[in-house]
Amino acid sequence: MSHTVEILSVGTELLLxxxxxxxxxxxxxxxxxxxxxxxxxxxxxxxxxRVKAAAELARSRADVLVTTGGLGPTCDDLTKxxxxxxFGKKLVFHPECAQNIRCFFARVGREMTxxxxxQAWLPEGCHVLDNAWGTAPGxxxxxxxxxxxxLPGPPSECLPMFRERALPWLARLSEGVIRSRTxxxxxxxxxxxxxxxxxxxxxxxNPTLAPYAKEGEVELRITAKAPTAEEADALIAPVExxxxxxxxxxxxxxxxxxxxxxxxxxxxNRGLTLGTAESCTGGFIAKRITDVPGAASVFKGGxxxxxxxxxxxxxxxxxxxxxxxxxxxxxxxxxxxxxARKVLGCDLAVSSTGVxxxxxxxxxxxxxxxxxxxxxxxGCWVKKLNxxxxxxxxxxxxxLAVNHALDxxxxxxxxxxxxxxxxxxxxx
Amino acid sequence: MSHTVEILSVGTELLLxxxxxxxxxxxxxxxxxxxxxxxxxxxxxxxxxRVKAAAELARSRADVLVTTGGLGPTCDDLTKxxxxxxFGKKLVFHPECAQNIRCFFARVGREMTxxxxxQAWLPEGCHVLDNAWGTAPGxxxxxxxxxxxxLPGPPSECLPMFRERALPWLARLSEGVIRSRTxxxxxxxxxxxxxxxxxxxxxxxNPTLAPYAKEGEVELRITAKAPTAEEADALIAPVExxxxxxxxxxxxxxxxxxxxxxxxxxxxNRGLTLGTAESCTGGFIAKRITDVPGAASVFKGGxxxxxxxxxxxxxxxxxxxxxxxxxxxxxxxxxxxxxARKVLGCDLAVSSTGVxxxxxxxxxxxxxxxxxxxxxxxGCWVKKLNxxxxxxxxxxxxxLAVNHALDxxxxxxxxxxxxxxxxxxxxx
Numbered sequence: 001m002s003h004t005v006e007i008l009s010v011g012t013e014l015l016l017x018x019x020x021x022x023x024x025x026x027x028x029x030x031x032x033x034x035x036x037x038x039x040x041x042x043x044x045x046x047x048x049x050r051v052k053a054a055a056e057l058a059r060s061r062a063d064v065l066v067t068t069g070g071l072g073p074t075c076d077d078l079t080k081x082x083x084x085x086x087f088g089k090k091l092v093f094h095p096e097c098a099q100n101i102r103c104f105f106a107r108v109g110r111e112m113t114x115x116x117x118x119q120a121w122l123p124e125g126c127h128v129l130d131n132a133w134g135t136a137p138g139x140x141x142x143x144x145x146x147x148x149x150x151l152p153g154p155p156s157e158c159l160p161m162f163r164e165r166a167l168p169w170l171a172r173l174s175e176g177v178i179r180s181r182t183x184x185x186x187x188x189x190x191x192x193x194x195x196x197x198x199x200x201x202x203x204x205x206n207p208t209l210a211p212y213a214k215e216g217e218v219e220l221r222i223t224a225k226a227p228t229a230e231e232a233d234a235l236i237a238p239v240e241x242x243x244x245x246x247x248x249x250x251x252x253x254x255x256x257x258x259x260x261x262x263x264x265x266x267x268x269n270r271g272l273t274l275g276t277a278e279s280c281t282g283g284f285i286a287k288r289i290t291d292v293p294g295a296a297s298v299f300k301g302g303x304x305x306x307x308x309x310x311x312x313x314x315x316x317x318x319x320x321x322x323x324x325x326x327x328x329x330x331x332x333x334x335x336x337x338x339x340a341r342k343v344l345g346c347d348l349a350v351s352s353t354g355v356x357x358x359x360x361x362x363x364x365x366x367x368x369x370x371x372x373x374x375x376x377x378x379g380c381w382v383k384k385l386n387x388x389x390x391x392x393x394x395x396x397x398x399x400l401a402v403n404h405a406l407d408x409x410x411x412x413x414x415x416x417x418x419x420x421x422x423x424x425x426x427x428x
Numbered sequence: 429m430s431h432t433v434e435i436l437s438v439g440t441e442l443l444l445x446x447x448x449x450x451x452x453x454x455x456x457x458x459x460x461x462x463x464x465x466x467x468x469x470x471x472x473x474x475x476x477x478r479v480k481a482a483a484e485l486a487r488s489r490a491d492v493l494v495t496t497g498g499l500g501p502t503c504d505d506l507t508k509x510x511x512x513x514x515f516g517k518k519l520v521f522h523p524e525c526a527q528n529i530r531c532f533f534a535r536v537g538r539e540m541t542x543x544x545x546x547q548a549w550l551p552e553g554c555h556v557l558d559n560a561w562g563t564a565p566g567x568x569x570x571x572x573x574x575x576x577x578x579l580p581g582p583p584s585e586c587l588p589m590f591r592e593r594a595l596p597w598l599a600r601l602s603e604g605v606i607r608s609r610t611x612x613x614x615x616x617x618x619x620x621x622x623x624x625x626x627x628x629x630x631x632x633x634n635p636t637l638a639p640y641a642k643e644g645e646v647e648l649r650i651t652a653k654a655p656t657a658e659e660a661d662a663l664i665a666p667v668e669x670x671x672x673x674x675x676x677x678x679x680x681x682x683x684x685x686x687x688x689x690x691x692x693x694x695x696x697n698r699g700l701t702l703g704t705a706e707s708c709t710g711g712f713i714a715k716r717i718t719d720v721p722g723a724a725s726v727f728k729g730g731x732x733x734x735x736x737x738x739x740x741x742x743x744x745x746x747x748x749x750x751x752x753x754x755x756x757x758x759x760x761x762x763x764x765x766x767x768a769r770k771v772l773g774c775d776l777a778v779s780s781t782g783v784x785x786x787x788x789x790x791x792x793x794x795x796x797x798x799x800x801x802x803x804x805x806x807g808c809w810v811k812k813l814n815x816x817x818x819x820x821x822x823x824x825x826x827x828l829a830v831n832h833a834l835d836x837x838x839x840x841x842x843x844x845x846x847x848x849x850x851x852x853x854x855x856x
Contacts, residue, residue: 015466017456018640021449024471029445038443039478041471043452050467057485156821212446276711276732282718283704283711286732290710293786293822301738303731304704304714310729310772314742344738358721393584394721 003147003173005031005038006062008054010070010079011153012045023068023151023158030162032210035174035225036064046070051082059086059146064173066166069153071136077118079150080139087143089123097128097137104135129165133157140169147173179232180223183243184253184262186216186407193218196246207235209243216400217258249420252410259406260288260295266413267298267348274409275346276302277315277336279327279353280370285402300346305336315339326363327353330382333371341375348412349375350405354385357394370401374408374418381419383408431575431601433459433466434490436482438498438507439581440473451496451579451586457640458590461651463602464492474498479510487514487574492601494594497581499564505546507578508567515571517551525556525565532563557593561585568597575601607660608651611671612681612690614644614835621646624674635663637671644828645687677848680838687834688716688723694841695726700775702837704730705743705768707755707781708798713830728774733764743767754791755781758799758810765803776840777803778833782813785822798829802836802846809847811836 007024014021024041031038039062044050051070058065070079084091097120105112122128122139129138129149134157140149149166151158171177185193194201194211197220201209207224220243224235244251253262267274276285286302289295305311308327312319317335325331333353340349354370355361368388374381385404387397408418435452442449452469459466467490472478479498486493498507512519525548533540550556550567557566557577562585568577577594579586599605613621622629622639625648629637635652648671652663672679681690695702704713714730717723733739736755740747745763753759761781768777782798783789796816802809813832815825836846 009469014453015456015469016460016638016640017453017458017466020453021469025442025445025448027445028443032444038445039473041437041442041449041469043469045467210444212444213441278711278714281715282723282727283706283714283730283732284718286706286711286734287709287715290712290732290734290784290826291823295710296734299710299734301732301734301742302711303742304711304718304729306714306718306724306727306729313773314729314731314771343742345741356718395719398718 002035002037003064004062005036005064005066006040006042006058007031007038008051008058008065008067009041009043009153010046010051010067011043012047014043014069015045022155023153026155026159027066027068027151027162030159030167031064031066033180033221033223034167034170034178035223036170046078048078048082051079052086055083055086063145064147064149064170066149066151068151068158071138071150071152072119072134077121080122083148083150084123087123087141087146087148089125089141089143091121092124094120094122094128094137097122097130100130100137101135104131127169129161129169131157131161132164133160138165140166174225176225176227177229177232178223178225179229179236180221181236181240182255183220183222183240183247183251184256184258185218185220185247185250186252186259186403187250188218188247193220193247193250197243200242204239207232207239209239215396216403249411249414249416252407257292259403259410260292263406263409263413264289264292264295264298266410270413272298272347273300273345274298275300275340275344275349276405277340277349277351278302278304279306279311279336279351280356281352281398281401281405282306282356284398285350285352285405288402288406300344303340303343311336315343326361326365328355328361328363328365328369328371329353330371330373330384333373333382334375334380337373337375338380347377348409350408351375352401352405354387354401356397356401368397370397370404372401372405372408374405374412376412376418381408381412381417383419430463430465431492432490433464433492433494434468434470434486435459435466436479436486436493436495437469437471437581438474438479438495439471442471442497443473450583451581454583454587455494455496455579455590458587458595459492459494460638461608461649462595462598462606463651463653464598474506476506476510479507480514483511483514491573492575492577492598494577494579496579496586499566499578499580500547500562505549508550511576511578512551515551515569515574515576517553517569517571519549520552522548522550522556522565525550525558528558528565529563532559555597557589557597559585559589560592561588566593568594602653604653604655605657605660606651606653607657607664608649609664609668610683611648611650611668611679612684612686613646613648613675613678614680614687614831615678616646616675621648621675621678625671628670632667635660635667637667643824644831677839677842677844680835685720686716687831687838688720691834691837691841692717692720692723692726694838695776698841700726701728701773702726703728703768703772703774703777704833705764705777705779706730706732707734707739707764707779708784709780709826709829709833710734710784712826713778713780713833716830716834728772731768731771739764743771754789754793756783756789756791756793756797756799757781758801758812761799761801761810762803762808765801766808769803775805776837778836779803780829780833782815782829784825784829796825798825798832800829800833800836802833802840804840804846809836809840809845811847
């Protein structure tokens with residue numbers, strides 16, 4: 001019987017809509033990955049009575065309570081006070097926490113005001129979760145059968161605190177070791193992937209197999225529980241083989257950050273460089289590539305040829321072709337990629353040209369019609385995409401076009417037809 | 429006494445962490461803007477008992493309940509069933525809804541399966557919220573003093589449904605008319621803006637003045653309530669003047685979508701074109717510009733000169749300069765912008781060069797050191813930025829650099845010194 005979890009987030013800013021509750025999302029993924037069953041999220045403002053009532057409600061309907069926010073000096077350590085009351089605990093001064101807070105300020109070269117030391121008051125008997133990413137320490141304790149973990153609110157502190165500090169403490173709740181592996185899938189929508197795998201997903205218990213839709217992609221997470229890491233990995237391996245056999249070239253990586261990372265790693269291993277030539281994606285391909293730290297070892301640069309005169313003048317696309325066929329056609333995509341290879345002096349180049357919307361172009365090409373091309377030393381390939389959908393949005397169309405362009409590089413690296421495969425977008 | 433609100437989101441996907449609860453954020457802003465007091469967010473999975481229990485809890489602690497998700501055929505209209513039970517209502521068939529659903533499918537050219545018609549069953553006596561952005565209609569009703577609004581989950585449907593359909597119905601809860609105006613502020617952190625305005629924010633009751641931090645920006649929303657729109661606007665105007673007088677050139681617009689929009693609109697009005705030359709932002713400036721529909725009337729294109737040979741070869745930056753000073757210096761930023769003007773044939777060009785991190789560059793330049801430049805017909809300006817912060821993140825550094833580059837265009841358009849002003853980033 002797996003443990004049930006409530007995530008309680010404290011912060012008036014969340015209720016005003018100033019920020020989105022990304023902590024709840026990130027922690028939900030982590031906790032689900034541990035095999036725990038997240039049943040509730042709740043958010044209350046910076047109000048001691050409501051925080052206390054929410055904690056009491058949570059303990060009545062879940063056996064693990066994870067809180068985020070309301071720590072730290074600016075909110076008077078609201079969450080700690082309220083939870084200490086709800087669970088009948090006293091707050092006591094932890095000198096070693098005070099010392100850590102002093103060290104943190106010394107390390108970042110800022111002066112510490114005295115109110116920061118208030119953060120060193122934590123529930124008696126708790127396990128302290130030291131904060132290396134900010135000042136407010138978290139804590140964890142068990143009280144009458146409820147496991148409580150308190151984390152700071154800023155996402156840049158909350159997630160590392162969970163992974164590095166809370167997770168080892170929570171491991172007690174899952175007997176044995178939990179391991180997971182995430183397969184990344186591009187080129188089919190979630191519902192298509194699900195319909196291929198539904199039966200197996202329902203059958204499997206250990207490991208479990210679960211899909212997560214991301215815009216234009218699907219992640220498949222295989223999670224196994226076993227006495228040791230080796231045994232867990234041994235449970236995962238045959239399911240991974242099975243999924244790969246079913247989905248074939250749709251699987252582009254395992255435990256990777258995304259298509260850009262896979263393309264960059266593959267090119268780096270082969271000592272090859274990359275460039276871009278973008279029209280409808282308007283710099284988005286280059287942006288996605290340079291989101292990856294260390295992209296400079298592979299990515300030389302790109303040309304955003306939004307106007308036709310830049311396509312002709314900088315990339316050398318034929319003016320006659322542009323006049324005759326307009327910018328949205330396979331030939332222009334091809335000449336853009338080939339031009340980028342030459343102008344930028346790179347081994348491979350990808351290009352995009354199409355109609356991002358919201359309106360059709362002046363030649364009547366529909367929103368979502370996009371051509372992506374890949375120019376490589378051994379040839380040039382063009383893919384025609386129809387990215388229109390029920391909820392056609394400019395950002396979605398552009399994002400999908402970027403994915404397709406990057407996937408062409410990935411497929412070339414794997415020796416597959418870069419323009420192969422059905423070019424359907426993800427489903428809605 | 430203002431009404432209190434709970435937002436209840438239904439969806440197992442939220443509890444698994446597959447998606448973030450952006451509906452709750454968007455609705456919180458809208459509801460707060462109406463003068464309603466959002467006290468709770470809660471999330472439960474696709475489970476009829478838990479949805480019903482959550483609805484009963486919500487009615488006990490708030491007088492307005494807004495639900496998102498759990499409508500539509502794939503989830504068996506879970507939320508409608510559970511709420512109908514919780515509020516003792518029957519579901520009845522609404523033929524006009526069935527007709528709308530049929531029309532929607534005809535309009536988008538897809539075949540309708542019969543299970544879609546199940547969506548036409550809604551609580552008896554409810555006010556139907558017709559869905560022009562998807563298939564599942566929403567509804568609104570009052571039951572024993574609780575006002576209930578049910579909206580679909582997909583963000584592309586939820587927010588327009590709220591604004592276009594639910595808002596007129598909810599208007600009864602706020603006596604008179606509520607109007608708001610949002611001033612956009614760039615160049616100072618939230619805490620600096622707050623400390624300038626704190627006293628006034630606390631004093632003001634109608635209109636209210638509230639800050640919202642966005643990454644690298646601050647929004648200030650002035651909200652007034654009055655019997656008529658004219659009277660509300662008349663209450664807003666003097667507060668807007670007061671804020672503008674206090675913050676001066678930090679205010680870059682009112683009721684606009686962002687810096688890119690302001691820069692593009694200003695250039696379009698003057699008949700001028702824009703180009704980009706990017707190193708550390710790697711296409712992100714061009715991406716932000718082309719996020720704006722209609723950017724093509726102003727934006728000609730850009731060069732992403734990630735490698736120095738592209739800076740020299742395509743943009744014409746002096747090789748001797750690159751050899752001597754490396755790519756991260758004011759002179760290179762200047763030559764990049766000037767080169768882009770020439771190569772792209774545009775009136776204005778902005779550039780960026782710097783260290784996005786996570787590591788310092790090979791000349792020892794620290795993470796967060798960025799130069800942005802603006803080349804215009806009447807001169808060229810360079811801004812040196814130190815975007816380092818406690819939580820230095822590559823995406824944050826790059827995003828701030830983009831904002832600074834776009835703000836140089838905005839300042840030039842307003843006749844201000846484009847490189848003027850303290851180049852401090854937003855605070856953490």
